[in-house]
Amino acid sequence: MQKKSQKYVGKNVLRFEDERLLSGNGVYTSDLKFSSLLHLSFLRSNIAHGKIVSINKEKAEEIEGIHGVFTYENFKEVPPIKSTSRMKNYFATNQNVLCSDKIRYVGEPLAVVVAENRYIAEDAAELIEVEVKNLDPVIDTLEATKPYSEILHNEIKSNVILERNFNTGDKNFLHDKDLLSVKNIFRMTRKSPISMETRSYVCNIDKLTKILTLYSSTQVPGVIKDALSLFLKIPGNKLNVIAPDVGGGFGGKASLYPEEIITVLLCQRFNRPIKWVSDRFEDFMSTSQGFEEVMEVELFFKPTGQFIGLYGKIIGDVGSYSIYPWTAALEPMQVAGFLQGPYKIDNFNANVKCVVTNKPPTGPYRGVGRPAAVFAIERLIDMAAKKLKTDPAKLRLQNMIDKKDLPYRIGSGIVWDNAGFKECLKSALRISKYEKFRRIKNNENSNWLGIGIASYGELTGIGSKISVAPGMPLNTGTETCIIEIDSTGSISATFAIASHGQGLETTLAQIIAETLGSKPDDIKINQGNTSLIKHGTGTYASRSAAIAGSVAIKSTKKLKNQIMKIASYIFETTKKNIHINDGFIFQKDTNKKISFYDLAKAVYSDMETLPIKLRKPLVATETYDPIFGATTTATHIAIVEVNPETYKIKIKDYIVSEDCGKVINPMIVDGQVQGGVAQGIGAALYEELKYDEAGQLKTATLADYLIPTSSEVPNIKIEHIENFLPDNLGKFKGMGEGGTIGATAAIANAVSDAISHLNIEITELPISQDKLYNLINTGENQNELKFGK
Amino acid sequence: MIDKIKIETTVNNVKYSKRIEPRLLASDFIRENLHLTGTHVGCEHGVCGSCTIKINGLTSRSCLKFAIQLHGKRVETVESFSSNPQKKIILDTFKKFHALQCGFCTPGFLITVDELLQTENLENEKEIRKALSGNLCRCTGYENIIKAVLELKNNRKTK
Numbered sequence: 001m002q003k004k005s006q007k008y009v010g011k012n013v014l015r016f017e018d019e020r021l022l023s024g025n026g027v028y029t030s031d032l033k034f035s036s037l038l039h040l041s042f043l044r045s046n047i048a049h050g051k052i053v054s055i056n057k058e059k060a061e062e063i064e065g066i067h068g069v070f071t072y073e074n075f076k077e078v079p080p081i082k083s084t085s086r087m088k089n090y091f092a093t094n095q096n097v098l099c100s101d102k103i104r105y106v107g108e109p110l111a112v113v114v115a116e117n118r119y120i121a122e123d124a125a126e127l128i129e130v131e132v133k134n135l136d137p138v139i140d141t142l143e144a145t146k147p148y149s150e151i152l153h154n155e156i157k158s159n160v161i162l163e164r165n166f167n168t169g170d171k172n173f174l175h176d177k178d179l180l181s182v183k184n185i186f187r188m189t190r191k192s193p194i195s196m197e198t199r200s201y202v203c204n205i206d207k208l209t210k211i212l213t214l215y216s217s218t219q220v221p222g223v224i225k226d227a228l229s230l231f232l233k234i235p236g237n238k239l240n241v242i243a244p245d246v247g248g249g250f251g252g253k254a255s256l257y258p259e260e261i262i263t264v265l266l267c268q269r270f271n272r273p274i275k276w277v278s279d280r281f282e283d284f285m286s287t288s289q290g291f292e293e294v295m296e297v298e299l300f301f302k303p304t305g306q307f308i309g310l311y312g313k314i315i316g317d318v319g320s321y322s323i324y325p326w327t328a329a330l331e332p333m334q335v336a337g338f339l340q341g342p343y344k345i346d347n348f349n350a351n352v353k354c355v356v357t358n359k360p361p362t363g364p365y366r367g368v369g370r371p372a373a374v375f376a377i378e379r380l381i382d383m384a385a386k387k388l389k390t391d392p393a394k395l396r397l398q399n400m401i402d403k404k405d406l407p408y409r410i411g412s413g414i415v416w417d418n419a420g421f422k423e424c425l426k427s428a429l430r431i432s433k434y435e436k437f438r439r440i441k442n443n444e445n446s447n448w449l450g451i452g453i454a455s456y457g458e459l460t461g462i463g464s465k466i467s468v469a470p471g472m473p474l475n476t477g478t479e480t481c482i483i484e485i486d487s488t489g490s491i492s493a494t495f496a497i498a499s500h501g502q503g504l505e506t507t508l509a510q511i512i513a514e515t516l517g518s519k520p521d522d523i524k525i526n527q528g529n530t531s532l533i534k535h536g537t538g539t540y541a542s543r544s545a546a547i548a549g550s551v552a553i554k555s556t557k558k559l560k561n562q563i564m565k566i567a568s569y570i571f572e573t574t575k576k577n578i579h580i581n582d583g584f585i586f587q588k589d590t591n592k593k594i595s596f597y598d599l600a601k602a603v604y605s606d607m608e609t610l611p612i613k614l615r616k617p618l619v620a621t622e623t624y625d626p627i628f629g630a631t632t633t634a635t636h637i638a639i640v641e642v643n644p645e646t647y648k649i650k651i652k653d654y655i656v657s658e659d660c661g662k663v664i665n666p667m668i669v670d671g672q673v674q675g676g677v678a679q680g681i682g683a684a685l686y687e688e689l690k691y692d693e694a695g696q697l698k699t700a701t702l703a704d705y706l707i708p709t710s711s712e713v714p715n716i717k718i719e720h721i722e723n724f725l726p727d728n729l730g731k732f733k734g735m736g737e738g739g740t741i742g743a744t745a746a747i748a749n750a751v752s753d754a755i756s757h758l759n760i761e762i763t764e765l766p767i768s769q770d771k772l773y774n775l776i777n778t779g780e781n782q783n784e785l786k787f788g789k
Numbered sequence: 790m791i792d793k794i795k796i797e798t799t800v801n802n803v804k805y806s807k808r809i810e811p812r813l814l815a816s817d818f819i820r821e822n823l824h825l826t827g828t829h830v831g832c833e834h835g836v837c838g839s840c841t842i843k844i845n846g847l848t849s850r851s852c853l854k855f856a857i858q859l860h861g862k863r864v865e866t867v868e869s870f871s872s873n874p875q876k877k878i879i880l881d882t883f884k885k886f887h888a889l890q891c892g893f894c895t896p897g898f899l900i901t902v903d904e905l906l907q908t909e910n911l912e913n914e915k916e917i918r919k920a921l922s923g924n925l926c927r928c929t930g931y932e933n934i935i936k937a938v939l940e941l942k943n944n945r946k947t948k
Contacts, residue, residue, distance in 0.1 A: 024827020
């Protein structure tokens with residue numbers, strides 16, 4: 001007799017990826033070798049703003065082992081990278097694959113060397129002579145918006161390449177006599193995503209078919225394939241993009257890069273495989289950077305504590321070019337989009353400007369916009385609580401959207417639904433023993449000890465109605481799954497996602513196994529390879545488990561229906577008497593069973609068991625579009641202690657209560673939370689890309705740009721709330737970014753609470769030891785700058 | 790071209806004799822010349838620890854060493870772990886605790902943990918955290934790595 005169906009969703013299935021990764025047998029792009037492989041090295045600009053007068057490559061070309069030195073002159077036919085959008089008041093920038101004329105950031109590629117090995121390529125790159133004419137560098141975000149500022153892109157005539165206003169409600173409340181408000185200027189500094197694997201590309205050409213295969217450390221092989229085909233006019237059947245094992249991404253590997261295009265072009269020209277592996281210094285200078293905005297935000301409320309209005313002016317410093325395909329709108333627009341958070345506020349007004357400066361382009365980085373937005377609103381709520389002499393947790397609960405208010409449209413137009421905002425907050429308060437902490441803090445001399453709360457909402461697993469970035473001409477809302485059983489009875493499922501640490505080879509197998517009635521380890525998940533699937537993009541924006549997980553169910557159900565039909569013929573019964581479990585197909589209440597091997601034999605090879613019409617290949621392909629997105633929410637609580645002598649900030653406890661819908665693999669979800677919080681801790685306390693007035697990066701090594709080590713990240717207490725399931729097929733919500741989204745604000749609030757006796761508010765992140773020293777001892781707040789109109 | 794010189798070294802119990810440029814980094818030698826790509830290069834300035842190997846039984850950053858410094862030495866890389874029952878336990882424990890995500894920093898952690906288990910007391914979690922602070926991981930937030938090492942340490946003591 002058959003056993004009860006196995007449940008795999010919700011179980012800690014150990015990862016199938018781990019064996020190869022642990023034994024040293026993972027295959028990352030830089031591990032790939034081909035015979036007659038050539039290597040690239042890029043010469044990059046060492047000035048931030050200027051014009052190329054001449055590039056002399058003679059000396060470089062004379063070196064033994066050099067196959068060529070190339071500048072823009074050699075790539076004239078390649079169109080510039082231009083990230084278009086349907087947004088009004090947006091001006092796309094033109095970025096040539098190698099700088100043609102005007103240099104716009106330190107690190108911009110000027111020339112590329114092709115050589116026998118990387119050592120020789122780097123030798124030669126050093127011998128290229130570049131003459132430049134310097135222009136005034138535009139580095140400061142606010143200065144860049146001024147009319148007297150040097151213009152980066154002459155054809156756009158302004159450094160503000162996008163402006164948008166949000167307006168919901170009215171202004172009548174401003175005349176209210178009892179109206180109270182808190183207002184501040186907040187600054188989120190520039191970060192580097194820092195995946196431990198630097199960006200790397202290898203392109204190979206099949207001499208017989210001329211098919212080009214780009215192996216790329218990318219999160220978005222589908223986006224890259226479509227873009228390369230478009231830019232280089234290579235038909236898709238002659239071009240394949242494979243993301244093999246990828247060593248982390250966090251958004252830094254989710255955009256198209258000039259080096260990717262050049263690697264493919266040179267492979268085509270030399271008719272030989274070509275490899276480029278970035279070093280860490282290059283990665284700091286040339287991988288898309290994150291965040292950087294100045295936000296002037298004001299929260300209006302009644303003496304009762306009820307929030308009435310939220311006004312924001314956001315200037316996002318997007319660096320030198322508008323990133324492809326997301327555009328410069330991605331980060332700053334999401335700051336405004338999510339500024340209101342999970343709170344009821346009727347009147348919302350925001351102005352967003354995206355400004356170009358002579359720094360590398362910004363792009364997606366874990367959290368996108370929301371770490372900055374949540375930092376601003378959650379800080380303001382604490383300041384409002386102080387003004388009202390009320391408890392910040394109480395003030396949040398008073399204004400938070402209740403489940404009976406859902407669906408709720410916030411001022412920016414985002415609709416929250418099926419989310420346990422208050423439930424997460426209450427859970428985190430309970431786990432952190434919040435009230436007890438407050439009593440102790442009020443009664444005893446516990447200055448320098450602080451507790452900070454941050455609650456937020458985010459949209460994940462976004463369907464086609466909402467672009468990941470507004471106006472972007474790219475479909476990121478659908479996912480396709482091809483599931484098939486071959487002649488040996490083995491199951492494979494193919495997706496367009498590209499896992500780079502998330503364990504999707506395991507979680508998608510769990511979902512399929514449970515839906516089909518097989519074992520997870522019998523299912524091979526194919527992903528990260530554009531030749532296997534007609535369309536798709538990749539893994540980013542907390543989408544893969546939610547959308548790919550949902551389509552896995554859809555395709556598997558279709559295949560299962562086909563299997564049941566065949567089995568009911570074999571068993572001479574009806575479909576409702578068929579049961580599939582553990583890889584066997586049973587007739588209910590009998591001893592009859594067949595394996596998937598028997599099934600495959602019947603369909604493909606024995607030519608007698610089944611009639612012709614039932615011998616169709618065991619394949620099901622479905623596409624799924626969740627149309628809208630799923631609301632993920634969490635509350636983070638941080639407890640910190642500041643050393644009154646050294647100003648070192650220690651995180652003593654950290655709590656995350658989160659609602660990501662149905663949890664597929666708790667171990668993996670917890671891992672994402674822990675890793676996300678660690679990056680949020682970095683953003684809050686340590687990480688900052690510092691540029692000097694000339695546009696030189698002063699933090700270009702891992703000894704200068706500090707990411708948290710095992711000594712800085714605490715253990716995290718995590719609780720999952722699974723009572724608010726979204727509309728999508730799998731009831732899954734995305735959760736890869738949330739850890740970073742909540743941590744910046746929770747820590748900023750905790751540090752502010754710890755030094756509340758000094759009446760100092762944290763308004764800029766990171767709040768490093770030296771910044772805290774300056775804030776306390778000199779009263780110097782770098783944020784007291786004039787906010788341009 | 791720079792004149793090549795000959796080095797002899799033993800890597801994972803295999804003897805190699807190779808002619809190399811004196812400027813070749815040990816990390817590149819292991820990855821490119823010996824094809825042992827389990828040793829990863831994350832920063833090439835000695836901070837991240839992804840390239841950690843053992844030289845004569847002691848951990849070392851292979852990106853800060855020249856290949857010629859491996860001459861006459863006994864080198865161990867992560868590829869030696871699966872076939873060694875003592876070290877295989879480290880791999881299995883990392884898997885059990887989900888102590889890796891993208892896996893790029895993992896070889897460096899495994900080599901470091903192997904040494905720590907042999908040389909350090911690791912009295913408490915704080916000591917483990919301190920001992921591992923020379924290896925950077927961007928995915929896990931370290932918690933599960935610490936849990937794995939705690940279990941490895943406890944099992945070591947019961948022996």
